[in-house]
Amino acid sequence: MENFMELDLLLQQIRNTSLLEWVAVGFGVTEVLLARKNNVLLYPAGIIGIVCSSFLLIHAKLYAETLLHGYYLVMSIYGWAMWKNRSSSGASQISRSSPKDQRITWSIALGGWVLLYFALRFFTDSDVPVIDAFVSSTAWAGMWLLAKRKLENWIWLNISNVVAIPLLIHKQLILVSFLTLFLFVVAIFGYLDWKKELEKKHEGYNAI
Structure with a gap:
């Protein structure tokens, strides 16, 4: 009986989901799928999703998450430019983090x-400063690595995702929590896809 009531409450919350949250989720899904495919169009899709999500997070008093989305916006613009930059200073191809990259990421x-x-x-x-801050800071690290097109971005983003899911449920952002669970799963495949592409590139170099 209790499980039935919880399911009914969940369905009711989904039915009450605002149009803004649906739009944010839609573009969030599009962004992560494009990221998995190593497609630069992830950034314009992500920017639209970020703006929509920010309004939801302010209303829920998740201020660090809101700051995170502001950081996402800046890093999306930066990452878009980096991915399009074909010079040595850009990030036109997937690579692994260097020791310097790792120090910056941990910092x-x-x-x-x-x-x-x-x-x-x-x-x-x-009312959740420790968890909210952790979710945001680890995602900041992951977004910085994504802008640099580093393989390890998926690991850091998933550290953030796995903690964010129960936090979002606690704040009754049910649809966004489902999106985050989806992002967690896709990030696993994103890591595997990027790793495979990186290994193919190295095999090509070794064959020359």
Whole structure:
């Protein structure tokens, strides 16, 4: 009986999902599928989804998540430019993180977690500052790696996703939590696809 009531509540929440949330989810799905295919069009799709999601997150008082989406917007513009840049300073092809990249990634993740926690704890009415800050900081790290077209971006994005799912359910953003679960699954395949493409490129170099 209890399970039936929970399912009924879930269906009711889905039926009450706003048009804005449906639009955000639609473009979020499009973005991650294009990312898996290593297609630069992920960025314009992502920008539309980011703007829609930001309004939802502000309403839910997930302020670090909102800041995360602001960062997503900046990194989407930056990543779009980097992916289109064919020079040595660009990110026209998939590669692995260098030791320098790894140091920057960890600095973004850990430093961002501490800074966001204190900002949320002392300057907002957030009731989940530790988790909200963690989800945001690890996703920041993943987005930076995605803009650089680094294979490891999928790992960091999924660290964020796996913690974000229960947080979003707690905040009753049911459809967005389903989207995040979907992103988690696609990110696994994205990692495998990018890894396979990277290995093919190395095999091609070795054959020359």
